Amino acid sequence: MSSVGLLYVGAVLCINGLMLLGLIPAKAAAAMNLFVGGMQVVFPTIILVQSGGDPAIILGASGLFLFGFTYLYVAWNALTGASGEGLGWFSLFVACCAVVYGILQFTTVHDPVFGMIWFSWAALWLLFFLLLALGKDSLDRWTGWFALFLGVATGAVPAFLLLTGAYRTGMTEGLIAGVILAVLFVVAAVLGRRSGTGPGSAPAAPAETPRATTV
Template sequence: MGNVGLLYVGAVLFINGLMLIGVIPGKSAAILNFFVGGMQVVFPTIILIQADNDPGIILGAAGLYLFGFTYLYVGILQLTGLSGEGLGWFSLFVSVCAVVIGFIQLTLDDPVFAVIWWIWAVLWFLFFLLLGLNMDSLTLTTGWFTILISHLTGTIPAFVLLLGRYESNTTLALTLAALGVLALAIAVTIGRRSSAAAESEASTTAPIAT
């Protein structure tokens, strides 16, 4: 179940990234957030019922709830028009949890998913800065980073897991980490260039005082 959920994490992150850069309206993106958020709450509940107190299974289910509540929160905000500060501070909580879960993955000899969790920690920290601290200048940076890592940390690993070909070693983890850093660098560059272009356009179209 977790592997299927991961596949749709890639999908909803991609849609939310497109929403942040202005390609998809918020109310349109809200629908998929409700679908995936609901799934990410129902699935871990079923997993917990069947876990038989297995700590590893319970840990995995707890991580799914972090995503499920985020997407349901996003969907509600987009439909109601409420401010996003609450989601922003919840995103800080998710970011800290993701860092911890990443280290736990290392103790479980799974460095690839440790890196995936740390990339998610960076993304949710950007959500915190954008929504919790109202740093609107990071909107495009956050949107592009969301798009770039959606398939890197969601869709592709999910398909590999579903095909039964998942491997985890230091080389793959370092490669994934490098791709994550590259994605962040690209997102920051696009965000800064877009902001600079907007400021330049605003200055050239501003009325001349008389």
């Protein structure tokens, strides 16, 4: 994924995480999902047209569509009020593909850090599937916190490292990244459980129900 595209993937993950946490109404988040979703469809299409059939370039561009279609789907649901089941099942497809892309990062691309990042995205999209398709509403705040954390940890941080030429990858860096992402997954679960219970806790959803619209 390009560094510029990755930066804005991080932004929209943060926005959608805040939406699930009840801090941003779904319609207020639709614009960012439209902008980033459109970018993640148009840019990889241009890359594919100019790839000259290079398998490495095609592989790199192909994963971007998963994000683009997801965010456009989110925007569609937010603006039309459609239910989230279709988006939830699509999220399962994305989660399965993300596992494959993660494996390919280790075996073909030789980038263990992004292998771990893809695995964390698979975990996030699996949560979206459970929340949206299967109606596991108790996961909404866990999913929101994890999306917010990944927006920073797998979007903004690696994007700026790539943009400044400071990005490094290898098995050691991949192991460190994996540990950090696993810790964020657990912390999100703990925060989601705590913030969803007790007197005075924040509402589970804004007026436009995130379960129907959010990824």
